[in-house]
Amino acid sequence: MAKVYFIGAGPGDPELITLKGHKKIQEADVIIYAGSLVNPQVIADRKENAAVYNSASMTLTEVIEVMKKASREAKTIARVHTGDPSIYGAIREQMDALIELSIDYEVIPGVSSFVASAAQLKKEFTLPEVSQTVILTRMEGRTPVPPKESLSSLAEHQASMAIFLSVQMIDKVVEQLITSYPPETPVAVVQKATWEDEKIVEGTLKNIAERVKEADIKKTAQILVGDFLGNQYALSKLYDENFTHEYRKGKNK
Ligand SMILES: C[S@@+](CC[C@H](N)C(=O)[O-])C[C@H]1O[C@@H](n2cnc3c(N)ncnc32)[C@H](O)[C@@H]1O
Numbered sequence: 001m002a003k004v005y006f007i008g009a010g011p012g013d014p015e016l017i018t019l020k021g022h023k024k025i026q027e028a029d030v031i032i033y034a035g036s037l038v039n040p041q042v043i044a045d046r047k048e049n050a051a052v053y054n055s056a057s058m059t060l061t062e063v064i065e066v067m068k069k070a071s072r073e074a075k076t077i078a079r080v081h082t083g084d085p086s087i088y089g090a091i092r093e094q095m096d097a098l099i100e101l102s103i104d105y106e107v108i109p110g111v112s113s114f115v116a117s118a119a120q121l122k123k124e125f126t127l128p129e130v131s132q133t134v135i136l137t138r139m140e141g142r143t144p145v146p147p148k149e150s151l152s153s154l155a156e157h158q159a160s161m162a163i164f165l166s167v168q169m170i171d172k173v174v175e176q177l178i179t180s181y182p183p184e185t186p187v188a189v190v191q192k193a194t195w196e197d198e199k200i201v202e203g204t205l206k207n208i209a210e211r212v213k214e215a216d217i218k219k220t221a222q223i224l225v226g227d228f229l230g231n232q233y234a235l236s237k238l239y240d241e242n243f244t245h246e247y248r249k250g251k252n253k
Pocket of ligand 1: 037082111112190192194220222
C-alpha cells in the first residue's frame, strides 16, 4: 500500500540517520529530498529504479503532486528532510495536504543539527546549576517570528540557546542577545556540523561576529550560546554517591 515516510536525514554525516530511516530510503520507489541541505550520500543506497526529486527547486504543490501520483501507483515515497523534520522542516503543510488526500504517512525522526553541533563541540546543553533549559529559535528574516519570541525577550532567561537560520545576521543576533547575556558569554558557531568541510568558530558575545565574518560563515550554521559552553558547573545528582534514587541507594542514606 502507498505510504509517505517523512525521514530525518540527520545533519550531514550519512551514518547519522536512523536504521529505520535508512531502510525506508532503500525500499522507496520515489525519493523527494531537500537537496539544498541533505547530503546526497544519505540517499545513495536506494533502489536502482527509484525516481529522485530535489525539492529545493519545487513548490509545495509540485511536491504534493509527486506524492499524489506515486500513491495512486501504490508506491512507497521517502520524503527526506535535513536534521529532524519537526524543526523548521515545513512538514506540517505537507502532512495536512496528505490528510486531505487520504494518503497514509509516517514521520521518522532524525538527528537535528543543534544536537550534532553540541556533539562536535563535546558539550552538554543542560549542565547542573548552569542551565536546565534549551531554547531553539531563529532571528526574524523573510519568515517572521512572533513578537513574544523576539531574541531579546528569550535572552532574558540566559538559558542554553541554539539559533538556527540566522548566521547571516550575526551582528543583529549579538545586538539582541547582549541586552541580557553578559558580553563574555561563550558562543560557538558550527557550520555544516558533521560534514567533511565542517567549520567551528568559538568566542564570546563580544567578538563572535567578527570571527564569523573572518571565517566567511554565511549559511548552514548553528549559533550556540550560553554558559554551558564554559567550564563551571555542578556535578549531577544522578551519579552522586550520596544521592538515592529509584535504581540506586546512596551511601549516606
Ligand atoms: C531549514 S532549517 C532545518 C533544520 C533541520 N530540520 C534540523 O533539525 O537541523 C536549516 C538550518 O538548520 C541549521 N543546519 C542544518 N544543517 C546544519 C548543519 N549540518 N550544521 C549546522 N547547522 C545546520 C542551519 O541553521 C540552517 O540554516
